[in-house]
Amino acid sequence: MCLGIPGQIVEISDRVRRFGIVDISGVKREINLACIVNEDHSLDDCVGDWVLVHVGFAMSRIDEKEAELTMEVLRELGEAQEEIEAMRLSGQK
Amino acid sequence: MKYVDEFRDPVKAKMLLKEINELVEQIDICKTRPLAIMEVCGGHTHSIFRYGLEGMLPKEIELVHGPGCPVCVLPMGRVDDCVALAEMPDTIFTTFGDAMRVPGSKKSLLQAKADGADVRMVYSPLDALDLARKNPDKEVVFFGLGFETTMPSTAFTVLQAKEDGIKNFSLFCNHITIIPTVKAILDSPDMQIDGFLGPGHVSMVIGIEPYEFIADHYKRPLVVAGFEPLDVLHSIWMVLKQIAEGRAEIENQYSRIVPDEGNDEALAAVAEVFELREFFEWRGLGSIDHSGVRMRKEFVDFDAERKFVVPDIKIADPKSCQCGEVLKGVIKPFACKVFGKACTPETPLGALMVSSEGACAAYYQYGDPDRLRELEKGELEKA
Numbered sequence: 181m182c183l184g185i186p187g188q189i190v191e192i193s194d195r196v197r198r199f200g201i202v203d204i205s206g207v208k209r210e211i212n213l214a215c216i217v218n219e220d221h222s223l224d225d226c227v228g229d230w231v232l233v234h235v236g237f238a239m240s241r242i243d244e245k246e247a248e249l250t251m252e253v254l255r256e257l258g259e260a261q262e263e264i265e266a267m268r269l270s271g272q273k
Numbered sequence: 274m275k276y277v278d279e280f281r282d283p284v285k286a287k288m289l290l291k292e293i294n295e296l297v298e299q300i301d302i303c304k305t306r307p308l309a310i311m312e313v314c315g316g317h318t319h320s321i322f323r324y325g326l327e328g329m330l331p332k333e334i335e336l337v338h339g340p341g342c343p344v345c346v347l348p349m350g351r352v353d354d355c356v357a358l359a360e361m362p363d364t365i366f367t368t369f370g371d372a373m374r375v376p377g378s379k380k381s382l383l384q385a386k387a388d389g390a391d392v393r394m395v396y397s398p399l400d401a402l403d404l405a406r407k408n409p410d411k412e413v414v415f416f417g418l419g420f421e422t423t424m425p426s427t428a429f430t431v432l433q434a435k436e437d438g439i440k441n442f443s444l445f446c447n448h449i450t451i452i453p454t455v456k457a458i459l460d461s462p463d464m465q466i467d468g469f470l471g472p473g474h475v476s477m478v479i480g481i482e483p484y485e486f487i488a489d490h491y492k493r494p495l496v497v498a499g500f501e502p503l504d505v506l507h508s509i510w511m512v513l514k515q516i517a518e519g520r521a522e523i524e525n526q527y528s529r530i531v532p533d534e535g536n537d538e539a540l541a542a543v544a545e546v547f548e549l550r551e552f553f554e555w556r557g558l559g560s561i562d563h564s565g566v567r568m569r570k571e572f573v574d575f576d577a578e579r580k581f582v583v584p585d586i587k588i589a590d591p592k593s594c595q596c597g598e599v600l601k602g603v604i605k606p607f608a609c610k611v612f613g614k615a616c617t618p619e620t621p622l623g624a625l626m627v628s629s630e631g632a633c634a635a636y637y638q639y640g641d642p643d644r645l646r647e648l649e650k651g652e653l654e655k656a
């Protein structure tokens with residue numbers, strides 16, 4: 181349950197709450213961006229970022245290649261399917 | 274199980290394995306007993322089994338599968354508390370899927386659901402908060418569990434609930450913290466661990482500084498590791514290199530994800546909402562000082578433990594369970610008397626059989642117990 185899953189942020193959905201929409205292998209959902217927003221990286225800078233998503237929160241920014249590699253391992257471990265399914269069941273946007 | 278040739282980079286894997294074998298030759302400990310390396314994180318356990326890494330390593334290296342799966346270490350009494358909360362009238366009890374099948378003393382959450390309790394699986398604590406918004410006439414309780422990786426998400430959710438003035442949302446906080454647990458393992462008299470693979474995603478939040486005492490005080494190397502098979506091999510190589518050179522340091526193999534300093538935003542939210550408990554009960558390991566967190570008193574209204582009455586009864590693990598010994602690396606899973614018989618992933622007796630990150634479920638899924646038992650017997654006879 182602790183591995184998280186990579187996705188790309190496609191838009192900001194709630195400025196006050198710092199929420200954005202992430203695309204994870206075609207499944208979109210709203211996630212919280214508070215952990216990756218700081219003085220050097222504004223909310224708007226997040227659009228286009230590849231991030232590691234953990235239970236609905238973007239936990240860290242990663243590069244695209246890392247995202248691909250991570251996704252591949254998660255698929256092999258069977259965790260990607262599980263995560264995406266859980267995400268699909270709850271609040272797909 | 275995979276073979277080296279199927280790895281993304283088989284050349285690199287073979288090179289690492291060759292160097293691992295060479296390092297083993299140089300390490301004196303390996304001449305008298307196997308060198309024990311513990312992977313603290315359940316994600317690593319899963320990866321090690323899925324890719325069959327144990328079988329590729331020289332027999333002088335023994336991997337000990339640590340307590341790093343938050344579902345696996347959940348004590349029975351806590352599951353009973355969850356069931357009690359879930360069975361309150363007008364309550365929606367929300368949880369991550371992994372926790373549904375963990376056995377309590379009478380039933381699991383899944384059984385409670387079958388008996389009529391409103392138990393719902395959610396992907397995120399934010400979904401639980403949404404349920405609270407949509408069901409103002411119900412109490413929505415979220416079962417918060419996990420190490421430092423998940424703590425920020427529940428902390429932010431509670432902060433959000435407070436800000437939005439949501440009154441019918443609360444957290445049943447069972448978060449645990451990794452550092453005191455590693456320390457308890459190091460202090461345990463029956464423990465013989467020579468080095469550690471540190472958890473990747475916990476470290477992404479806490480950084481690598483909190484591990485320094487392991488090197489300074491206990492003189493053991495720890496390498497924060499990624500969970501890709503090459504990451505794991507590379508990290509084992511780094512641990513061995515340190516031992517061969519007589520060093521004990523904290524190193525970061527997973528720096529492409531884990532910043533040395535951790536994540537300030539996440540840590541700030543965690544510090545705002547949570548404080549350390551005096552002690553927390555672990556399945557198999559007993560009570561460990563300061564190993565869990567509870568909510569600060571500013572958040573009492575969102576704390577299920579204070580808002581409602583939970584039984585809070587300590588329940589001893591079933592006698593036939595040897596989860597504790599497996600967790601501490603004293604015995605291998607298949608040496609447990611009920612392994613694969615009374616205890617299987619379909620009907621888990623102990624928590625280590627529940628999720629794919631638990632050592633027993635991993636052995637059950639990826640290792641043939643009979644063959645493993647024979648192997649073990651063969652080894653014993655030789656000894």
Ligand code: SF4
Pocket residue numbers: 593594595596597599606609610611612613616622623624625626633
């Ligand atoms: S086989 Fe079952 S009871 Fe025995 S140690 Fe593993 S999980 Fe615990």
